[in-house]
Amino acid sequence: MKSAARIAKVEVFAAGMSCFVRLTTEDGIQGVGESTAFAYPNAVAEVIRNFEPFLIGADAHDVEQNWLKMYRALGWRGLMLGGAISAIDQAMWDIRARVFETPVWHLLGGRSRKAVRGMKVVWGNTKEELLRDSLMAQKEGYTAIKIILHQHDHHLMRHAEKIADLVDRMASLRDAVGNTLDIGVELHRNMQPGNSVALIEELMPFRPLFVEDPIPPDSVLSFAEVSAKVKTPMAAGERNTSIYEFREYIEHAGLAFVRPDIGIAGGFTHVRKICAMAEAHHQGILPHAVPSGAIATMAHIHLGITVPNWEAQEHVDQNVDPVQQMVKRIPLVKDGWLYPFDEPGLGMEINDAFFATNPPVTMHKINPDLREDGSVALR
Secondary structure (H helix, E strand, O other): OOOOOOEEEEEEEEOOEEEEEEEEEEOOOEEEEEEEOOOOHHHHHHHHHHHHHHHHHOOOOOOHHHHHHHHHHHOOHHHHHHHHHHHHHHHHHHHHHHHOOOOOOOOOOOOOOEEEEEEEEEEOOHHHHHHHHHHHHHHHHEEEEEEEEEHHHHHHOOHHHHHHHHHHHHHHHHHHHOOOOOOEEEEEOOOOOHHHHHHHHHHHOOOOOEEOOOOOOOOOHEEEHHHHHHHEEEEEOOOOOOHHHHHHHHOOOOOEOOOOOOOOOOOOHHHHHHHHHHHOOOOOOOOOOOOOOOHHHHHHHHHHHOOOOOOEEEEEEOOOOOOOOOEEOOEEEEEOOOEEEOOEEEEOOEEHHOOOOOOOOOOOOOOEEEOOOOOOOOO
C-alpha cells in the first residue's frame, strides 16, 4: 500500500437540493461526499470548485490537516463553507477506507451497536394526516418518530387557539400510538421564548422524547431561558457548523440532545468531536438528517454505528425521485433500522448517467410565513 492517497481530480454534482463531490486519487481510488446545505446547493458547488487548486495534490489521509487548511484559510464561517468542507471531508474518509479495504465505520472506532435506530419524520399538515402517517411509521417497524407539530397555518392563529390546537394534536397522537413509540416534537423555530414555554408545559403529560428548536437559533442565551423553565428534554443544533458553536449549546443551552449534521458541521472529522463533547455531558445525539440525500444519510449511518451516545437518526423514505436517481443505490432500512453496506468506504456511488441529463437545482422562493398583520413570522 502506498503511504499517500493524493487527489488528482475534483468533480462537483448539483441537483435538486443536493450537492455532491467526488474525489479521485492518482491511483484511481474514488471517494464521495454530500453537502446538506440544501437551501443553496449551487453556492456550495462554487465553494468546492474554489477549493480545487488546494485539493489537487493533497493527501486524503491527512483529514485533520486538510480540514483546518480549508476552514482557517480566510477566517470565514457559515453554512456554505461548512457544507463544502463537510462534503469534501466525507469523500476523503471514503477514500481512506477504500485504500484500507474496510468500511468507514471501522476506521472511526468500530461498532458501538448493530444498527442505527431510525426516527421517521412525519410532516402531518393536518391532524388526520399526522395520525395516519404516524400509525403507518409504527406499522413499518419504527420505534421513534419526529413530528412537525407547528404548521404554517398556526402563524395565523391567536395564542390560545394555537396552543389548544397543538396540544390537541399531540394528545390525539399519543392516544393513537400508545407508549411504545417515542415521539419527538419539532417546533421548527416558529415560536418566541414565552409562548414556547407555555406550549411545552402543556405537551409534557404526553411524554415527548424531546422538543426541538422551539425558537430560532439566534441566541444560546434565549434557548437556555426556555430550557430552564421546562422539564421536557430539549434538542437543538442543526444549523451549527463547528465545535466552537456546539460548545456553547452543549455547555449552556440546557440540551438533552445535540443535533449535528454531517453535511454542514464538518463531515466525519468534526462531527465525531461534537459527539464526544456531548458524550462528556451525558447528552444524546439526534443528527439532523432530513432532507439529506442518500450519501449524507449513509455517512450518518457509518458514524452512528460507532458513536456510543447516538440515540436515533431521523429519516424519510429515499426511494423517491430525484433522490434515488442521484446514486446507484440508497441506504438499507429494515423494520425501522438503518444499516451500513458491508463494503469498503461508504459503499455509495454517484449515478453519472443521471447527472449527464443536467438535472435542475431547486431554487427556493423567498416566501416566509406571514402573520395576520402581514409581518414576517419567526422561523
